[in-house]
Amino acid sequence: MPTNALRNEAARLLAAALEAQESGRTLEAHELTMKAAECLEDAMSVEQLRAASARVAVRPLRAQS
Numbered sequence: 001m002p003t004n005a006l007r008n009e010a011a012r013l014l015a016a017a018l019e020a021q022e023s024g025r026t027l028e029a030h031e032l033t034m035k036a037a038e039c040l041e042d043a044m045s046v047e048q049l050r051a052a053s054a055r056v057a058v059r060p061l062r063a064q065s
Contacts, residue, residue, distance in 0.1 A: 001042070003047055006040070006042050006043035006046070007039070009039045010037075010043070013032045013036035014032070016032050017029045017030075017032035017033045
């Protein structure tokens with residue numbers, strides 16, 4: 001999932017967690033918050049992977065004789 005989609009999903013889950021908390025459904029709020037955190041962790045992992053791959057120097061392969 002693209003990072004923007006992961007962040008949007010996290011925002012949606014956090015909004016639902018707040019609603020659940022306000023309604024007294026603390027366990028549901030906790031579960032939704034944990035799912036949101038997972039989405040944000042996944043988004044960070046994707047960004048870190050992209051940053052790491054951008055730092056790797058790509059060299060052309062030499063023709064073997």
